[in-house]
Amino acid sequence: MSKTHLTFLKLFYEFYQNKCPKGSAKERTFEKLQNDNIEEIVIDGDFYWTVSLESMDDFNRDPELTVGSLNDDLSFLNSLILEDYDAGYLELERLAAVFRFMSKTIRA
Numbered sequence: 001m002s003k004t005h006l007t008f009l010k011l012f013y014e015f016y017q018n019k020c021p022k023g024s025a026k027e028r029t030f031e032k033l034q035n036d037n038i039e040e041i042v043i044d045g046d047f048y049w050t051v052s053l054e055s056m057d058d059f060n061r062d063p064e065l066t067v068g069s070l071n072d073d074l075s076f077l078n079s080l081i082l083e084d085y086d087a088g089y090l091e092l093e094r095l096a097a098v099f100r101f102m103s104k105t106i107r108a
Contacts, residue, residue, distance in 0.1 A: 046071050
């Protein structure tokens with residue numbers, strides 16, 4: 001099982017700190033990470049289950065599961081920051097996966 005190091009947190013925080021309004025949920029969340037001296041999170045594993053967007057709110061049938069990769073998500077997100085690529089809407093799903101892993105790991 002691979003370990004993923006979320007060392008991009010500092011870069012990510014620096015990138016967004018000047019773009020979020022004072023007191024916003026995003027700002028307060030990153031302040032909490034910074035105040036708790038969390039600059040790196042080590043996550044065991046790479047792959048995760050995700051519910052497809054098409055079935056995520058359809059309760060009349062079983063959800064359609066797909067497999068995501070945290071390493072792929074981080075690679076794409078890092079390229080947005082480091083190489084100044086244009087973001088698409090898929091990046092919202094990638095961010096959601098990263099934030100879920102962060103939450104799970106920090107609370108453990």
